[in-house]
Amino acid sequence: MNIKQELSLYNTLTRKKEKFEPLSPPFVGLYVCGPTVYSDVHLGNCRTFISFDLIYRYLLHLGYKVRYVRNITDAGHLEGDRDEGDDKFAKKARLEQVEPMEIVQRYTLGFHEVMRAFNTLPPSIEPTATGHICEQIEMTKKIIENGYAYEVNGSVYFDVEKYTREHNYGELTNRKLEDLLENTRELGGQDEKKGRLDFALWIKAKPEHLMRWPSPWGWGFPGWHIECSAMSTKYLGETFDLHGGGMDLQATHHTNEIAQSRACSHQAPAKYWLHTNMLTVNGVRMSKSAGNGFLPEELFTGNHPLLEKGYAPMSVRFFMMQTHYRSTLDFSNEALQAAEKGFAKLMNAVKTMTQLKTSSSSTSNIQALTDQCYAAMNDDFNSPVLVAHLFEAVRIINSVNDGKESITTEDLKLLQQTVNTFVFEVMGLKSEQENQGTGNKALDTVMSLILAQRDEAKKRKDFAVSDQIRDLLLAGGISIKDTKEGTVWQLN
RNA sequence: GGUCUCGUGGCCGAGCGGUUAGGCAGAGGUCUGCAAAACCUUGUACAGCGGUUCAAAUCCGCUCGAGACCUCCA
Numbered sequence: 001m002n003i004k005q006e007l008s009l010y011n012t013l014t015r016k017k018e019k020f021e022p023l024s025p026p027f028v029g030l031y032v033c034g035p036t037v038y039s040d041v042h043l044g045n046c047r048t049f050i051s052f053d054l055i056y057r058y059l060l061h062l063g064y065k066v067r068y069v070r071n072i073t074d075a076g077h078l079e080g081d082r083d084e085g086d087d088k089f090a091k092k093a094r095l096e097q098v099e100p101m102e103i104v105q106r107y108t109l110g111f112h113e114v115m116r117a118f119n120t121l122p123p124s125i126e127p128t129a130t131g132h133i134c135e136q137i138e139m140t141k142k143i144i145e146n147g148y149a150y151e152v153n154g155s156v157y158f159d160v161e162k163y164t165r166e167h168n169y170g171e172l173t174n175r176k177l178e179d180l181l182e183n184t185r186e187l188g189g190q191d192e193k194k195g196r197l198d199f200a201l202w203i204k205a206k207p208e209h210l211m212r213w214p215s216p217w218g219w220g221f222p223g224w225h226i227e228c229s230a231m232s233t234k235y236l237g238e239t240f241d242l243h244g245g246g247m248d249l250q251a252t253h254h255t256n257e258i259a260q261s262r263a264c265s266h267q268a269p270a271k272y273w274l275h276t277n278m279l280t281v282n283g284v285r286m287s288k289s290a291g292n293g294f295l296p297e298e299l300f301t302g303n304h305p306l307l308e309k310g311y312a313p314m315s316v317r318f319f320m321m322q323t324h325y326r327s328t329l330d331f332s333n334e335a336l337q338a339a340e341k342g343f344a345k346l347m348n349a350v351k352t353m354t355q356l357k358t359s360s361s362s363t364s365n366i367q368a369l370t371d372q373c374y375a376a377m378n379d380d381f382n383s384p385v386l387v388a389h390l391f392e393a394v395r396i397i398n399s400v401n402d403g404k405e406s407i408t409t410e411d412l413k414l415l416q417q418t419v420n421t422f423v424f425e426v427m428g429l430k431s432e433q434e435n436q437g438t439g440n441k442a443l444d445t446v447m448s449l450i451l452a453q454r455d456e457a458k459k460r461k462d463f464a465v466s467d468q469i470r471d472l473l474l475a476g477g478i479s480i481k482d483t484k485e486g487t488v489w490q491l492n
Numbered sequence: 493g494g495u496c497u498c499g500u501g502g503c504c505g506a507g508c509g510g511u512u513a514g515g516c517a518g519a520g521g522u523c524u525g526c527a528a529a530a531c532c533u534u535g536u537a538c539a540g541c542g543g544u545u546c547a548a549a550u551c552c553g554c555u556c557g558a559g560a561c562c563u564c565c566a
Contacts, residue, residue: 035566048566088564170495173561179494180562224564246566251495276566277497283558287565322515323505328498328559335504338516345515348529384506388514395531402523402531463525470527481528488529 006378007062010326012172012250012273017380022241023271028064029240030056031232031270033249034126036073037107038088041114042293043316043331044279044286048246050317050428051276051325053120055244057426058377069235070123071228072111074104075130075211076203076221087221090210100211104130114296117313119428125235129227133213136222136230139264140201140215148263152192154204154218160197163259169197172258172273173251199256201226225256232269233261243270248285250275276325281306283330308333311340314429318343321383321427342391347431349394350423352401353416359406364396366411370418377426386422393419451480451487 007020022028032052035041049070059066076087089100096103115122129136140156143149149158163169164177181196200223205212212219232240238261245254254273261269278285281292294304302310311319319339323329369392376385393415399405407415423429450469457465470480473489480489 033566036564041566045566051566173495175495175562182494248561248565251561252563278560278566280559285560285565289565319504327505330504332504334516338504340516342515352530382506384515385513388506391514398530399532404531458525461525467526479528482524482526483529 006374008378008380009272009274010380012275015174018272020272022064023239026063026065028059028066028242029236030059030066030068030242030244031228031236031240032068032070032123032243033228033245033253034070034072035107035111036088037104037111038092039107039288040295040297041107041111042286042288042295043299044293045246046114046118046296047279047320047329048276049115049120050118050320052244052274053118053428054321054325054383054426055242055274055381056121056123057428058381061421061426067125067236068121068123069125069127069232071231072104072108072126072128073224073227074101074108074128075133075227076224087209087211090208093210101130104128117296117300118317119314119430121428127231127235129222129231130211132227132231132234133222135234136226137202137213137215139226139230139233139260140222143201143260143263146263148259149201150194151217154220155192155200156202156217156223157193157198158201158256158259158263159194160199160259161195163263167259167262169255169259172255175251199223199225201260225253226260228253229257229260229264229269232257233265238265238267238269240270242272242274244274244276247275247277277328280328280330282332285328286331306331306333308337311336314431315340315343317427318346318387318429321429322387324380324382324384326380343429346390346394346423347429349397350419350431353397353412353419356397356400356407356412358409358412360408362407362411363399363405364407364411366396366407366414366418369393369396370414373418373422377422383427386427390419390422447478447489451489455487 008017009020010016011018030052032049034049035045052070056066056068075089089103092103093100112122140149143158144151144156147159148163149156151157160169169177170180202215202217202220203223204218204220209221211221213221232243243254243257250273258269261267280286284290284292286293292306294306296313298304299307299316300310300313302308315336316339319336320329322339322342369389372389373386376382376389379385396405396407396415397419400407450473454466454469457463457469473480478489478491480487
């Protein structure tokens with residue numbers, strides 16, 4: 001059997017789950033819209049990239065040769081829907097009295113730091129918009145040549161009306177053009193656009209614009225959507241396998257990407273479109289503008305009014321794995337603390353698994369468990385179901401450890417392989433507590449001395465002393481547990 | 493207003509026509525000097541009202557409620 005052939009995923013384009021069939025296996029092209037680096041990424045942004053990290057990791061695990069492209073948007077992005085809006089980078093740069101590229105550098109580094117904390121794999125290519133101005137200009141030229149764009153006063157706009165004569169502009173959101181037209185806001189008075197739905201491919205730079213490049217239409221900068229079309233085409237081709245991003249990008253950004261690519265190359269850019277759902281706080285979407293977001297740093301330290309305490313990156317990652325990527329995930333301290341405990345339980349079992357005793361027979365069907373794990377991931381990357389199966393593995397591990405169940409050497413090997421594969425390789429989790437035993441030799445020495453003293457006290461049934469040692473250690477941030485194999489300790 | 497999604501036990505969250513989801517919290521028990529951990533047992537939930545069906549949380553309709561997109565945002 002070939003588990004690879006069992007993978008199915010939900011395609012936004014067709015609104016149903018489809019069997020995954022790469023255009024030219026074993027190669028897979030994956031493009032994900034990355035962050036706009038004019039401010040810190042918040043937890044909601046992270047969720048999308050962590051979701052795609054899971055997808056990327058699973059595709060790799062299945063043996064695909066994946067080229068994962070995730071861009072950095074470091075140019076343009078007009079504020080609001082008016083052409084006279086500010087460039088976000090220029091605006092922020094003015095506010096902070098620095099060069100726009102200083103803004104870009106600072107938040108790009110910050111983004112990478114956060115991604116590393118969450119243990120995401122770096123993409124194969126991480127292209128920047130400013131590094132691909134030529135490609136964007138060339139693409140814009142081609143779209144004009146093909147008759148789908150027009151120039152007005154040094155700016156270039158995409159002609160949606162022309163496009164809709166041959167294509168279905170609203171295919172990704174299943175919307176009718178009439179509805180779109182009806183519900184689009186009235187634009188400002190002296191607008192350069194011919195049609196209400198038209199959007200900019202190239203924008204003429206005003207004197208105050210700091211980031212600007214020469215083009216056939218004069219000095220300016222690219223429109224927001226063209227960068228992704230240009231970069232995905234450059235690195236993955238005119239048609240590639242998977243295109244992903246947050247659901248909020250579906251209606252505008254991705255709709256326009258499809259239109260641009262079709263108008264340029266007459267090809268649909270991606271075979272499958274994947275959209276991740278939003279992170280919410282008290283039921284409302286976390287977003288920069290709503291002001292209900294918090295930064296990963298605040299989450300880790302607990303330094304935020306919404307947070308009762310700090311949460312380790314891996315607990316947060318596990319928290320996200322417990323929800324399907326297409327469902328909204330509501331943040332709460334209660335839910336996060338539940339995830340934290342569940343994660344600790346999982347990691348403890350993983351540790352226990354390395355020292356299990358084997359028997360001549362198994363009381364559990366490990367192969368069936370393994371199959372269920374694959375079935376879960378093959379069903380549109382259903383990590384919550386995967387987690388449920390892994391907790392069945394946890395139960396088995398603990399039961400065997402307690403001598404209540406048994407496992408053969410072969411089954412144990414399979415169990416270890418399965419658990420390690422899905423916990424570390426696929427879900428990208430890692431053990432949070434590296435402080436036990438390792439590293440601090442002095443502390444280890446002191447602890448073994450103290451625990452030996454306590455053991456002595458216990459032997460002569462001087463429980464007042466042994467309990468006092470335990471309480472004092474706990475007050476000092478060290479918790480100990482008496483097990484059959486002796487006393488173990490860890491820093492809290 | 494238009495398009496669409498969702499409403500599951502104390503909390504988080506799967507399932508989407510018939511089989512135990514799972515985690516956290518709670519209750520009882522085993523183990524233990526005590527504690528912790530671990531294990532076992534336990535709750536019979538699907539917004540409401542109709543309909544289809546032998547059978548519905550799962551399909552259809554209506555009502556109520558929440559949210560998203562349509563405007564920068566992953």
